[in-house]
Amino acid sequence: MNQKLPKAPGKAKWRLVWSDEFDGDHVDTTKWDFDIGNGFFDYKSHTWIEGWGNEELQYYTREPENVSVKDSLLTIRAVKESLHGCGYTSARLRTRKRDGTPLFAKLYGKFEFRAKVPWGKGMWPALWLLPLDDKYGGWAASGEIDVMEIVGEKPHQTLGTIHFGSTFPERELVTHVYDIPNGSTVADWHVYTVEWEPGEIRWLLDGVLWATQNFWWSCSQKNADGAGLVAKSPADVNPWPAPFDQPFYLIMNVAVGGNFPGHPNAETHFPAEMVVDYVRVYDKVGGYGTGKPIGQGKLPFQKKAKSQKA
Secondary structure (H helix, E strand, O other), X not given: OOOOOOOOOOOOOEEEEEEEOOOOOOOOOOOOEEOOEXXXXXXXXXXXXXXXXXXXXXXXXXXXXXXXXXXXXXXXXXXXEXXXXXXXXXXEEEOEOOOOOEOOOEOOEEEEEEEEOOOOOXXXXXXXXXXXXXXXXXXXXXXXXXXXXXXXXXXXXXXXXXXXXXXXXXXXXXXXXXXXXXXXXXXXXXXXXXXXXXXXXXXXXXXEEEEEEOXXXXXXXXXXXXXXXXXXXXXXXXXXXXXXXOOEEEEEEEEEEOOOOOOOOOOOOOXXXXXXXXXXXXXXXXXXXXXXXXXXXXXXXXXXXXXXXX
């Protein structure tokens, strides 16, 4: 299949500002913390959210069986085993501590992961970014950038997604899909990259630009229960390029099951391993300028107005 790729911008120079080459024999805890368990406590609703809000099946640990460093490679391993009522164990690493203390976060830059990831029905490996602070409100009013994720049974495709809009449930997303060329799959080594500048986010695979996004929006309006509201006027929309104008931190994980990939089946192979060679973050030499204006797309109140007119 011939894919029409976006036109690459002028060649920029990037300067390395943070990296992990996974030297040594353990995870560097000055760079990464671990999520533990199968969910989180939602202080707004005063309820425990199982499955990380996605009905995921794994219990995250920091045990060597699920996460290890050897030969300059990080391995995150999803295992089919019972733990605390969950049928699988795995690991999720992040550059922000669970108490909110930042280990590393960055506003704009080039974020690069060299990795090979597992696939199969119900597998959900991901390399992604979340905001350090909920500047504009809870997910997804403050944004999310997915550098790489897959639909588990489609190893020849990689996805790049942004989440934005209002606080759940009134969130929006845009997903770009790329067919990996030359018969390769996500189980092979690839470099997954996002270049993030004011007003534009670009996805690259092995140095080839394959998607560009320059439209999104953010609304901080909520009801009395804390649920997000749809923006009804320009005054309800946070100034462009919100929410992607604040520092984000890095996450790597292998989830199992959930409402995105579905449940594993008899053909899904375990243990399932994501292997990461390096993570590197760069700053743009010369800075980022004033940024690009909002791209093509309709804001919520523009969609509503069109519907009423019809």
